[in-house]
Amino acid sequence: MSTNREIAILGVGMHPWGKWGKNFVEYGVKAARDALADSGVNWRDVRFVSGAATIRNGYPGQVAGATFAQALGWQGAQVNTSYAACASGSQALAAARSKILSGECEVALVIGADTTPKGFLKPQPGDRPDDPDWVRFRLGITNPTYFALYARRRMEMYGDTLEDFARVKVKNAKHGFENPNARYRKLFSAEDVAASAMVADPLRLMDICATSDGAAALIVSSVDYARKIGKGNAPRVAAISTVTPSFASALVEMPDIATDSAVACEAHSFRAALPKKAYEEAGIGPEDISVAEVYDLSTALELDWIEDLQLCARGEGARLVREGATSVGGRLPVNPSGGLACFGEAVPAQALAQVCELTWQLRGQAGARQVAGARVGITANQGLFGHGSSVIVKC
Amino acid sequence: MNAPTQQQDTTTPQPVLPGWFTLDVKQPQLLGTRCTACGTYYFPKLTTYCRNPDCDSESFEEVALSRTGTLWSYTSASYQPPEPYIANTPFQPFGIAAVELERERMTVLGQLATGTDLGTLKVGMPMELVLEPLDDGKLTWKWRVVGA
Incomplete structure (x- = not known):
């Protein structure tokens, strides 16, 4: 697609991930102020505020866009709030892009922040057999169950080993060790992973990501505006894919207890569909990608994503990590930020955090975790209820 | 196709999800x-x-639904799941299987039959549906290796 479909990323900001005991608004304002300072844009010049909702912070969280706009000082901008599970940040970014490309505004703030309770994410209380989330927990099926089923499937189909999964953790820990915004900044060995408690065979505690508080924000604008303020070379958003799955589902997805039946319709992989749309929209292919930020809810899932992004053939993901290709310094670094392994998941902020990392990488500002010569980056994530996203950022 | 009729009395263990499976102890079906x-x-x-x-x-x-299928993947619940799961004290870890049903072209999750050793499982194994009680005595469906 032509460059007039692109928007510029003028500024990015984050509140470090962690359990800081603050309100989500404080995290968000910190991220927004950092993004504003990074962009050089005055708050009053932001004419659209696009928030990603948090479902864990009452009404202010449901109207997150307005909550942040008020905290930063009402100045008459238009406002929006998006909720799309793990893809909420990307949906909020897509809303900003639409406003900008339609000419309704030139500069927008896109923002997401969350506080998250410790431990397993739990369903709402009550006796609710009509709710698939209630049903699966009633039967003892937690989130790690799904990650573990996918991981075991890889072992049986492709010959992946526990050591391969541990390599992903060791690699991401090394990346995140260099990231001031990461929650966990500690180096781990394969022995550490193997010694951690079994959660859902074959996955151990250190194969599975935690939850976290955190916030991320972007200042985005039209390409014309970026040029006008002397930032014509700012990284561009080249694609935002937020497609739904196509019936029938090929994989049993959280929180379901069964796949769709593929009797009348062929089965489709949802994860693979997300980047496919992004590539089509950006008019580029996997061969153009220099860095990827993917949703490593588990170590094994990072390998699935690498294949879904078509960065290698199906079943070849483990080989890439064994060869060191996905490490910073390798030919195709994956999760240079440290990924969810080092951040923990802060749902409405996570997709935006991925875009922040790509922005730093493409500007050459990622410090010790810098991917040399990064020109094009892609993100991927997937959440509950048919939500997921893939964003392409390029120089 | 009609579902087999279900007859219940006070001595029959109650299903965890009424109407989700037949209570035929020998040949249960979802x-x-x-x-x-x-x-x-x-x-x-x-x-x-x-x-x-x-x-x-x-x-x-x-x-x-078909009461037999092939094993797609499997795992364990080594930590006690949160409510509404009801567990005995101390918590006994259990297995979970995803089983592909050929006729329906779908994969269905369920706990593995008590005593299934994960180390003996291989993707593609024939599996069958059985009924077993959960820790609170309510009956649920589970997957068992055929002939186990």
């Missing part, structure tokens, strides 16, 4: 629905709108 127009199966039962994008049917019949 109870789903099937779209009368396009033939797509649903489990849990769907009786509202067919989810096939090319089918606008709102007509479904109840069907008993």
Whole structure:
């Protein structure tokens, strides 16, 4: 697609991930102020505020866009709030892009922040057999169950080993060790992973990501505006894919207890569909990608994503990590930020955090975790209820 | 297809999800629905709108699903799941399987039969449905290796 479909990323900001005991608004304002300072844009010049909702912070969280706009000082901008599970940040970014490309505004703030309770994410209380989330927990099926089923499937189909999964953790820990915004900044060995408690065979505690508080924000604008303020070379958003799955589902997805039946319709992989749309929209292919930020809810899932992004053939993901290709310094670094392994998941902020990392990488500002010569980056994530996203950022 | 009739009295263990499976202890079956127009199966039962994008049917019949399939993948619950799961103290870890049903072309999750050793499992193994109580005594479906 032509460059007039692109928007510029003028500024990015984050509140470090962690359990800081603050309100989500404080995290968000910190991220927004950092993004504003990074962009050089005055708050009053932001004419659209696009928030990603948090479902864990009452009404202010449901109207997150307005909550942040008020905290930063009402100045008459238009406002929006998006909720799309793990893809909420990307949906909020897509809303900003639409406003900008339609000419309704030139500069927008896109923002997401969350506080998250410790431990397993739990369903709402009550006796609710009509709710698939209630049903699966009633039967003892937690989130790690799904990650573990996918991981075991890889072992049986492709010959992946526990050591391969541990390599992903060791690699991401090394990346995140260099990231001031990461929650966990500690180096781990394969022995550490193997010694951690079994959660859902074959996955151990250190194969599975935690939850976290955190916030991320972007200042985005039209390409014309970026040029006008002397930032014509700012990284561009080249694609935002937020497609739904196509019936029938090929994989049993959280929180379901069964796949769709593929009797009348062929089965489709949802994860693979997300980047496919992004590539089509950006008019580029996997061969153009220099860095990827993917949703490593588990170590094994990072390998699935690498294949879904078509960065290698199906079943070849483990080989890439064994060869060191996905490490910073390798030919195709994956999760240079440290990924969810080092951040923990802060749902409405996570997709935006991925875009922040790509922005730093493409500007050459990622410090010790810098991917040399990064020109094009892609993100991927997937959440509950048919939500997921893939964003392409390029120089 | 009609589901086998269910007869219950006070001595019969109660199902964890009434109407989700037959209470035939020897040959239990999951109870789903099937779209009368396009033939797509649903489990849990769907009786509202067919989810096939090319089918606008709102007509479904109840069907008993195949009670055998092949193992797609498996795992364990080594930590006690949160509520509404009800666990004995101390918590006894259990296995979980995903089983592919050939006729329905779908994969269904369930706990593994008590005593299943994960180390003996291989993807592709034939599996069958059995009924066992959960820790609170309510009956549920579980997957067991055929002949185990």
